[in-house]
Amino acid sequence: MSNDISTNNTKTNGGGLKSLYLKEDWWAVWIGLGTVIVGLLLWQFGGSLKAITVSFKSYENLAEIPGMVAPLLPGLVVLYVIMAVVFCIAMAIMKKKVGHFLAGFTVLYLMAIVVQVLGEWQVAKTLNLEAPVMALIVGIILGNFLKIPDWFEAGMRTEFYVKTGIVLMGATLPFTLILQSGPVALLQATVVAVSTFLTIYFVGTRLFKIDKPFAATLGAGGSICGVSASIAIGSSVNAKKDHVSVSISMVVIWATIMVFLLPIVCRALGLSDGVSGALIGTSEFADAAGIAAAAQFGDGAMTTFTLMKVVGRDIFVGIWAFILAVISVTMWENGKSADGARQKPSAGVIWERFPKFVVGFFIASIIVTLVNLAVGSPDLVAAIDSSVISPVKNLRGWAFVLCFLCIGLTTRFRDLAATGWKPFAAFTIGVVVNVALGFLLSVFLLNDYWTSVGM
Numbered sequence: 001m002s003n004d005i006s007t008n009n010t011k012t013n014g015g016g017l018k019s020l021y022l023k024e025d026w027w028a029v030w031i032g033l034g035t036v037i038v039g040l041l042l043w044q045f046g047g048s049l050k051a052i053t054v055s056f057k058s059y060e061n062l063a064e065i066p067g068m069v070a071p072l073l074p075g076l077v078v079l080y081v082i083m084a085v086v087f088c089i090a091m092a093i094m095k096k097k098v099g100h101f102l103a104g105f106t107v108l109y110l111m112a113i114v115v116q117v118l119g120e121w122q123v124a125k126t127l128n129l130e131a132p133v134m135a136l137i138v139g140i141i142l143g144n145f146l147k148i149p150d151w152f153e154a155g156m157r158t159e160f161y162v163k164t165g166i167v168l169m170g171a172t173l174p175f176t177l178i179l180q181s182g183p184v185a186l187l188q189a190t191v192v193a194v195s196t197f198l199t200i201y202f203v204g205t206r207l208f209k210i211d212k213p214f215a216a217t218l219g220a221g222g223s224i225c226g227v228s229a230s231i232a233i234g235s236s237v238n239a240k241k242d243h244v245s246v247s248i249s250m251v252v253i254w255a256t257i258m259v260f261l262l263p264i265v266c267r268a269l270g271l272s273d274g275v276s277g278a279l280i281g282t283s284e285f286a287d288a289a290g291i292a293a294a295a296q297f298g299d300g301a302m303t304t305f306t307l308m309k310v311v312g313r314d315i316f317v318g319i320w321a322f323i324l325a326v327i328s329v330t331m332w333e334n335g336k337s338a339d340g341a342r343q344k345p346s347a348g349v350i351w352e353r354f355p356k357f358v359v360g361f362f363i364a365s366i367i368v369t370l371v372n373l374a375v376g377s378p379d380l381v382a383a384i385d386s387s388v389i390s391p392v393k394n395l396r397g398w399a400f401v402l403c404f405l406c407i408g409l410t411t412r413f414r415d416l417a418a419t420g421w422k423p424f425a426a427f428t429i430g431v432v433v434n435v436a437l438g439f440l441l442s443v444f445l446l447n448d449y450w451t452s453v454g455m
Contacts, residue, residue, distance in 0.1 A: 021093050021094070022093070022095075023094075023356070024094070024157065024159060024160045024163065025163060025355065025356035025357055026356055027090045027093075027094065027160070027164075028160060028163035028164040028166075028167055028356070028357045028360065029163075029167055029356055029357060029359060029360030029363075030090075031086060031087075031090065031164050031167070032163075032164050032165075032166075032168045032170070032171075032357075032360050032361075032364060033167060033360055033363060033364055033367075035049070035168060035392065035395060036168070036171045036364050036367060036368065036388070036392060037367070039171075039387070039388040039391060039392060040367070040368075040371060040384075040388055042387070042388075043383065043384060043387040043388050047387075048386075048387040048388075048391065049387070049388060049392065049395070050387065050390070050391050051078075052075075052078055052079055052082055052391075052395075053075075053079070053391045053394040053395060054072055054075045054076050054079050055394055056068065056069075056072070056116050056117055056119075056120045057120060058120045058121075058122060058125065059120060059121060059122065060121075060122045062121070068117075069113075069117065076113060079398070080106075080109050083105075083109070083398075084102060084105060084106070087101070087105060087160075088101065088102055096154070097154055100150070100151040100154035100155070101154045101157075102155070103151050103155065104152040104153065104154045104155020104156060105155040106155070107152055107155065108152075108155050108156065108402055108406070109402070111135075111138070111405055112135070112398065112401045112402055112405060114138075115131055115134045115135040115401060115405065116134075116401060118131075118134050118138075119131035119132075119133075119134040119135075128263060128267075128296055130295070130296060131397070131401050132291065132292035132295050132400060132401060132404050133259065133260075133292055133296065133404075135292075135401045135404035135405045135408065136256070136259060136289075136292055136404045136405075136407060136408045137408065138405070138408060139404065139405045139406070139407060139408015139409040139410075139411070140256075140408040140409075140411055141408075142408070142409060143408055143409040143411060143412055144411075144412055144413055144414075148409060148410075156405075156406040156409060156410060157406070158288070158403055158406040158407055158410065159227070161399050161400070161402040161403035161406065162287055162291075162399070162400065162403040163355075163357035163360075164357075164399050165291070165396045165399035165400045166287060166310060166357050166358075166360075166361055167357055167360035167361050167364055168364065168392050168393075168395060168396040168399065169302075169306055169310075169361065169364075169396055170360065170361035170362060170363070170364030170365040171364040171365065171367070171368045171388075171389065171392050172299075172368075172389055172392060172393055172396070173303060173306055173307075173365050174365065174368075174369050174372075175362070175365040175366045175368075175369040175370075176369060177303070177307075178307070178311060178362070178365060181307050182307060182311045182312075184446070184449065185278075185281075185307040185308050185311050185312035186311065186312050186315075188308065188312060188441050188442070188446065189282065189308060189312030189313045189316075190312075190316075191437065191441065192223070192282050192434060192437045192438055192441070193223040193224055193313060193316060194223075195433055195434075196219070196222055196223035196430045196433050196434040196437070197219040197220065197222070197223040197224070197430075198219070199219075199429060199430045199433045200215065200219035200222050200223070200426050200427060200429070200430035201215045201216060201218075201219040203425075203426045203429050203430070204218055204219070204422075204423070204426035207426070208422040208423075208425060208426050209422075210422060210423065210426060212237075212328075212332050213234075213237040213238055213239040213243070213328065213332065214239055214240070214243040214246075214247075214423075215426065216233060216237050216239070216324055216328075217230055217233050217234040217239045217244055217247045218230075218246075218247050218250060218423055218426060218427055218430075219430065220232075220233035220234075220247075220320060220324070221233075221248065221250060221251045221285065221427075222250065222251070222254075222285060222427050222430040222431065222434065223313075223430065223434065224314070224316045224317055224320055225287070225313060225314045225316070225317050225355065226255065226286035226287065227248050227252075227286060228314075228317055228355055229316075229317050229320070230244055230247035230248050230251060231244060231248070232317050232320075232321045233317075233320060233321055233324055234247065235321075236321040236322070236324050236325035236328065237324050237325065237327075237328040237332070238328060246419045246420070246423050247423075247427075249419045250419070250423060250424065250427040251285045251286055252286070252407075252411055253424070254285055254427065254428075254431050255284060255285045255286040255288075255289035255290075256289065256407075256411060258280075258283060258284050258285070258289065258290075258293065259284070259289040259290075259292050259293045262276075262279065262280050262283060262284065262293050263276075263280075263293050263296050263297070266279065266280075266297070269443070271443065272300075272447075272450070272451040273297045273298055273300035273301040273304075273454045274300050274301065274304045274450040274451045274452065274453050274454020274455065275304075275443060275447055275450045275451055275454070276294070276297045276301045276304075277294045277297060277300065277301030277302060277303065277304030277305035277306075277308070277450070277454055278304040278305070278307075278308050278438075278442040278446070278450040278453075278454075279438055279439060279442040279443065280293045280294045280301070280305050280308075280309075281294070281304065281305040281307065281309040281313075282308050282312075282434070282437070282438030282441065282442055283434055283435045283438040283439075284309065286407075287309060287310070287314070288400065288403045288404060288407055289407070290305055290309050291305070291400055292400070292404055293305075295400070300453075300454030300455060301454060303453065303454055304450050304453050304454045307453070310358060310361055314355050314358050315355075315358055317355050321352075368384075368388070368389070371384065372384060
């Protein structure tokens with residue numbers, strides 16, 4: 001992954017009022033919620049977000065591409081300008097290098113156009129290589145054979161894009177469904193997360209003699225929220241910086257494998273879209289990779305994936321950071337501060353480590369649900385779906401494609417191979433437990449439930 005991830009989230013996601021405009025987590029919330037609110041206001045006054053969205057049509061022959069893209073060029077320019085302005089404002093306020101970001105984002109945007117056009121090719125669709133997976137593959141190929149310049153890396157804000165996309169996703173998921181299905185997702189996620197964490201931790205410490213903070217960081221990355229969990233828990237237990245990097249590498253390795261393997265398994269077994277999404281949400285380690293896998297099965301799978309991954313697993317980050325910080329201080333360090341830089345556990349750690357984009361996700365869901373309940377009329381609800389929700393889904397898709405390109409471009413196999421076999425072995429054993437439990441719960445015990453939710 002890019003170095004950008006570790007620097008964005010080190011030590012604290014809180015930091016008082018300044019965090020509201022200096023942290024990417026919060027900017028993802030402001031941009032996502034701002035988009036939803038603007039969409040609703042435009043609808044109220046007879047307009048629509050459709051004016052700034054661009055969709056590509058399916059085609060059979062590559063020769064059809066110029067004729068398909070040409071009419072979309074004005075819309076593509078408008079969308080680029082709006083996204084570039086909004087993102088650059090955020091980067092400027094966060095004191096990032098705006099010029100470098102804009103240059104990198106511009107190239108990334110052009111790449112996003114290319115992979116989305118290729119993803120609509122019927123041959124690619126037949127091979128299940130639609131835009132998200134296509135973006136990942138193209139990114140991996142380019143990232144491993146070309147040297148990525150520093151100015152381009154400034155535009156590869158992986159976490160920023162995926163978190164913004166997840167906030168937008170909240171607007172597409174009724175809050176009533178979250179209230180109804182969230183407890184089931186939370187229960188399933190708890191069983192899998194706790195079992196996977198304990199497996200990685202005990203195998204790592206007892207079988208491979210990995211130190212406890214390192215094993216806890218690996219366990220968090222493999223059981224809760226991937227990269228974000230590795231960073232948050234690594235900071236809470238005072239893990240070494242290179243150990244956090246290794247945990248992130250493990251997440252990237254297995255997330256990349258699973259984004260291809262899980263859809264193949266789901267199709268081979270003939271699983272419903274709802275069950276496929278739940279299994280992916282239970283078994284994937286990174287939000288972005290899971291979205292890329294679930295998107296191959298449609299909106300039903302995206303709904304159950306989101307319930308399992310965002311509602312069921314991502315919300316654990318702050319709580320686990322607090323619990324493991326307490327254990328680290330009272331048991332592993334005997335109550336002594338290692339260097340004075342480590343944050344001592346307090347109730348505030350829960351909020352500081354809590355992923356803020358999840359807050360934005362819930363707020364977006366609540367806003368749209370309340371508006372739909374207020375208008376009452378089925379015709380008006382359908383109008384909101386057409387003028388607001390459908391364009392939000394389109395913009396969400398752009399955010400995710402940008403993210404998948406970043407993941408591919410920053411996944412360099414040479415670096416991943418240097419992490420050592422013991423952490424890989426411990427993490428892999430946890431992967432086996434994770435997938436097996438997810439399969440048991442999603443496919444056997446709760447098959448009918450997840451199938452109905454995904455309809």
